Amino acid sequence: MTSRLLLHSFFRSSTSFRVRAALAAKELEFDQETYNFRENAQRSENYLKRNPQGLVPTLTLQDGEDIHQSLAILEWLEEKHPHPPLLPADASGRARVRSLAHTIALDIHPINNLRVLNRLREQFGADDEQVKTWFLHWISLGFEAFETRLANEADTGKFCHGDSLSMADICLVAQSVNNQRFGFDETPFPTIRNIVERCLQIPAFQSAMPSAQPDAV
Numbered sequence: 001m002t003s004r005l006l007l008h009s010f011f012r013s014s015t016s017f018r019v020r021a022a023l024a025a026k027e028l029e030f031d032q033e034t035y036n037f038r039e040n041a042q043r044s045e046n047y048l049k050r051n052p053q054g055l056v057p058t059l060t061l062q063d064g065e066d067i068h069q070s071l072a073i074l075e076w077l078e079e080k081h082p083h084p085p086l087l088p089a090d091a092s093g094r095a096r097v098r099s100l101a102h103t104i105a106l107d108i109h110p111i112n113n114l115r116v117l118n119r120l121r122e123q124f125g126a127d128d129e130q131v132k133t134w135f136l137h138w139i140s141l142g143f144e145a146f147e148t149r150l151a152n153e154a155d156t157g158k159f160c161h162g163d164s165l166s167m168a169d170i171c172l173v174a175q176s177v178n179n180q181r182f183g184f185d186e187t188p189f190p191t192i193r194n195i196v197e198r199c200l201q202i203p204a205f206q207s208a209m210p211s212a213q214p215d216a217v
């Protein structure tokens with residue numbers, strides 16, 4: 001038993017970012033145990049015992065139970081610590097927020113994850129430029145659709161859904177911050193840009209930034 005939540009993370013990981021931002025938005029204190037991807041620490045024997053996928057994040061609860069998968073962690077946080085909410089009160093609003101969050105988390109992020117990019121190098125001999133082209137292709141496709149939805153759907157407000165922060169904003173900002181590493185130009189996506197810039201003024205997002213983490217280099 002420990003008194004605080006423990007987040008297993010890596011500073012550059014956008015899925016860890018999601019959880020850090022949600023924890024901070026809900027003003028929950030937590031510690032972090034970090035895993036250096038450059039040393040493949042996420043695949044160390046010890047961590048694989050905790051999370052057989054060898055992926056971060058994992059959230060260890062006070063009773064020692066582990067929760068895997070960032071969206072499952074966000075949903076757990078929402079159920080256990082509903083204030084401030086990261087999901088709307090109505091069912092159709094919740095469906096819309098989840099669909100936006102899933103667009104990032106289920107369709108955009110997985111095909112650009114480190115292990116996929118590494119596989120392109122190992123199996124097909126892709127060089128840095130080709131890996132970057134792959135990343136930018138899938139991000140462009142995903143962000144074009146995301147921008148179209150935000151720009152055309154009446155429920156978009158100051159944030160992805162109305163004027164309150166939600167899981168959709170958390171997933172969007174985490175991905176946008178990650179995109180910067182590959183020099184992705186977000187100028188063609190003005191609705192996304194406005195929302196991301198607004199979120200980045202919020203302390204919960206500032207504290208979740210890669211540069212603010214203990215393992216940042």
Ligand SMILES: N[C@@H](CCC(=O)N[C@@H](CS)C(=O)NCC(=O)O)C(=O)O
Pocket residue numbers: 012013014015016037042054055056057068069070071105113114115116
């Ligand atoms: N669906 C998972 C994805 C987790 C994931 O892919 N995490 C990345 C960091 S953003 C990771 O651990 N990558 C390590 C690797 O690819 O070896 C989630 O949302 O938690």
